[in-house]
Amino acid sequence: MNITERMLGWLDDTVAHSSRNLARRSSRRRFLGRLGAVLVGASTLPLLPVSRANAEGPKELGDPQSCDYWRYCALGGTLCTCCGGSVTTCPPGAEPSPISWIGTCHNPVDDKDYLISYNDCCGKATCNRCFCHRSERDLPVYSPAKANDILWCFGTESRSYHCTVAIVLGEATT
Amino acid sequence: MRVRLWLSALLLVPAVSLADNRATYLLHCGGCHLMDGSGTPPEVPSLRDELGRIIQVEGGRDYLVRVPGASQAPVTDAELADIINWILTEFNADTLAPDFGSFTAEEVKNARAHTLADPLKHREALWQRYRTHVKEN
Amino acid sequence: MRRSGWLLLLVASTSMANIEPETIGTSTMAKPASTWLMVHGALGPAYVFDTATGDMQGLLSLSRFTPAVETRVDAGELYAAESFYSRGPRGERTDLLTIYDMTTLAPVGEVELPQKIAALGFLQYIELLDDQRHVAVYNMTPAASVSLVDVEDREFASEISTPGCALIMGTANRGFLQICGDGSLQLIRVDANGDESQRVRSRKFFSIEDDPVFDKPVQTPEGWLLTSYQGQVFDVTVDGDDINISEPWSLLTDDDKTDSWSPGGGQFIAYHESQDLLFVLVNADGEFSHDSAGSEVWIFDRSAERRIGRLSLEHPGTNLFVSQNDAPLLTVTGDDMQLYVFDVETLTLVRTISEVGWAPGLLQGF
Numbered sequence: 043m044n045i046t047e048r049m050l051g052w053l054d055d056t057v058a059h060s061s062r063n064l065a066r067r068s069s070r071r072r073f074l075g076r077l078g079a080v081l082v083g084a085s086t087l088p089l090l091p092v093s094r095a096n097a098e099g100p101k102e103l104g105d106p107q108s109c110d111y112w113r114y115c116a117l118g119g120t121l122c123t124c125c126g127g128s129v130t131t132c133p134p135g136a137e138p139s140p141i142s143w144i145g146t147c148h149n150p151v152d153d154k155d156y157l158i159s160y161n162d163c164c165g166k167a168t169c170n171r172c173f174c175h176r177s178e179r180d181l182p183v184y185s186p187a188k189a190n191d192i193l194w195c196f197g198t199e200s201r202s203y204h205c206t207v208a209i210v211l212g213e214a215t216t
Numbered sequence: 217m218r219v220r221l222w223l224s225a226l227l228l229v230p231a232v233s234l235a236d237n238r239a240t241y242l243l244h245c246g247g248c249h250l251m252d253g254s255g256t257p258p259e260v261p262s263l264r265d266e267l268g269r270i271i272q273v274e275g276g277r278d279y280l281v282r283v284p285g286a287s288q289a290p291v292t293d294a295e296l297a298d299i300i301n302w303i304l305t306e307f308n309a310d311t312l313a314p315d316f317g318s319f320t321a322e323e324v325k326n327a328r329a330h331t332l333a334d335p336l337k338h339r340e341a342l343w344q345r346y347r348t349h350v351k352e353n
Numbered sequence: 354m355r356r357s358g359w360l361l362l363l364v365a366s367t368s369m370a371n372i373e374p375e376t377i378g379t380s381t382m383a384k385p386a387s388t389w390l391m392v393h394g395a396l397g398p399a400y401v402f403d404t405a406t407g408d409m410q411g412l413l414s415l416s417r418f419t420p421a422v423e424t425r426v427d428a429g430e431l432y433a434a435e436s437f438y439s440r441g442p443r444g445e446r447t448d449l450l451t452i453y454d455m456t457t458l459a460p461v462g463e464v465e466l467p468q469k470i471a472a473l474g475f476l477q478y479i480e481l482l483d484d485q486r487h488v489a490v491y492n493m494t495p496a497a498s499v500s501l502v503d504v505e506d507r508e509f510a511s512e513i514s515t516p517g518c519a520l521i522m523g524t525a526n527r528g529f530l531q532i533c534g535d536g537s538l539q540l541i542r543v544d545a546n547g548d549e550s551q552r553v554r555s556r557k558f559f560s561i562e563d564d565p566v567f568d569k570p571v572q573t574p575e576g577w578l579l580t581s582y583q584g585q586v587f588d589v590t591v592d593g594d595d596i597n598i599s600e601p602w603s604l605l606t607d608d609d610k611t612d613s614w615s616p617g618g619g620q621f622i623a624y625h626e627s628q629d630l631l632f633v634l635v636n637a638d639g640e641f642s643h644d645s646a647g648s649e650v651w652i653f654d655r656s657a658e659r660r661i662g663r664l665s666l667e668h669p670g671t672n673l674f675v676s677q678n679d680a681p682l683l684t685v686t687g688d689d690m691q692l693y694v695f696d697v698e699t700l701t702l703v704r705t706i707s708e709v710g711w712a713p714g715l716l717q718g719f
Binding site: 118141165166167168170175176177178179180181182183184185186191192193195196199200201202203 | 417474475518519561567568642
């Protein structure tokens with residue numbers, strides 16, 4: 043399936059979902075805002091080829107509050123997006139750990155691999171909502187740089203684990 | 217996805233972009249040593265500024281390869297040579313000797329073959345020599 | 354009530370025995386039997402159950418950073434590496450090796466440790482050495498080291514730097530093994546004072562990129578047993594200064610591999626010593642499923658290197674525990690947070706234990 047077909051298939055699903063869930067989640071609202079430009083021309087899309095090079099569409103797709111989100115391919119922990127934070131920010135009062143474990147996830151939208159930094163947010167009781175345990179390329183604890191079973195609150199005032207974010211550091215070059 | 221770096225045996229300078237080396241550094245080292253190499257001393261050493269001088273001391277070059285964080289990284293000898301060279305030129309340009317010779321895959325392979333079982337003890341001895349070197353120069 | 358009714362009641366009460374007024378007391382915990390286990394909660398408390406009856410025996414209240422303990426049944430003590438903050442989730446940090454009494458489950462002593470205890474949910478992050486005197490605790494800052502404590506004299510002994518290697522698996526002569534990220538094992542011995550006296554590395558026996566060994570070793574009478582992501586089993590023994598690693602046998606046949614079966618779960622492997630049986634949680638979820646719950650438990654005859662039984666789980670399992678008695682009971686933590694206890698000989702469910710803590714983790718015997 044090429045990217046056009048994938049995007050169209052997704053669009054059919056999401057247009058149906060978005061109207062139901064619009065009121066529920068601000069993350070979807072933000073996300074749909076970005077999608078607005080594409081939706082306007084939705085009825086003409088099947089006739090026009092969608093070129094990756096000049097796509098004004100979203101750079102990422104999916105629900106950042108779901109374990110299936112593409113960035114979470116190696117995330118072991120609770121999602122900060124469900125706890126008052128976002129994909130790139132810790133919830134109020136939680137301290138971002140400077141030390142993290144870095145993995146590689148594949149973004150189906152642009153068909154590229156990205157370096158993802160899984161930083162823990164620390165110093166508060168564990169939020170424990172939206173717990174995920176995905177283990178792409180996760181290694182045991184004797185390879186600490188590649189182990190997601192370790193609590194990564196290092197270099198913080200407190201090691202109390204609150205939740206985990208997923209920051210894109212850049213492309214993982216091939 | 218593995219980073220594939222192609223190292224020409226004849227050239228001392230790797231024939232890959234800086235962007236690739238930076239990505240490899242981030243993936244295997246940056247999580248602990250941070251994006252700018254400053255680490256969080258004393259638990260995580262800094263990779264900045266001093267390494268250029270350390271490799272001028274006996275055992276210094278060898279140590280950079282054999283320290284477990286480097287030697288145990290899931291990368292090939294050529295990739296490890298590239299990362300070390302990148303760290304030296306990117307974070308330690310000021311202390312690199314003018315006649316600095318880049319690490320090669322061969323040098324890395326030989327050093328990596330000798331497991332450093334007690335890095336702390338080894339490091340203490342190296343640091344003695346390093347401090348003497350700094351005083352004398 | 355009619356007057357006659359009240360009269361009857363008065364007469365009846367004066368002629369029957371009264372319940373004597375009582376005073377409050379405290380139970381003590383009996384000596385643990387082989388069917389007892391601790392269910393370590395994700396945030397500290399360990400629930401003690403007898404899997405033969407399903408009855409709770411007591412609760413060991415531990416720090417939120419303590420996923421497992423060490424036990425010394427003959428001395429009636431438990432050892433816990435604990436980490437506390439002065440204000441709950443924050444504040445001033447204190448790391449301790451706490452000594453608990455096994456009958457009262459109350460602390461009887463503590464030794465302060467370097468503030469480096471690893472926050473890892475693994476049994477082998479703490480180990481009582483064979484001298485029954487030194488407890489070793491694994492540290493991560495993220496640099497790796499091991500703290501040694503003398504629990505008889507209740508004193509901190511030493512910190513041993515162990516970069517690149519993890520976990521603590523006790524061996525003879527005050528030693529312990531670690532698994533290292535270059536595919537080898539490391540043996541460290543300490544002297545009577547708890548100071549490092551020897552350090553040896555084994556040959557490299559696994560490839561971290563092709564088939565890493567799990568960080569979940571199993572103790573055997575001869576030494577330790579390691580399994581890999583793809584089901585290879587290695588037996589490790591220590592003979593003087595030599596670390597011997599056997600050639601592997603496979604938990605998986607070619608057909609199993611075609612069907613994508615592989616070990617998976619949290620505490621996915623358990624061993625019964627006298628019957629030499631291995632119990633392994635497996636799933637058919639394919640690549641990167643080593644942390645996913647197991648849909649079946651496979652039972653292996655270890656010396657025959659052969660699977661002899663299969664148990665399908667209604668609730669996919671995450672952790673396993675097998676009691677060491679002659680009629681073993683296999684306990685599986687289901688994905689619904691309940692414990693499912695099976696009779697091993699018949700592979701039938703004999704009881705379910707519920708309300709085992711809101712986030713049950715490691716299962717540990719005494």
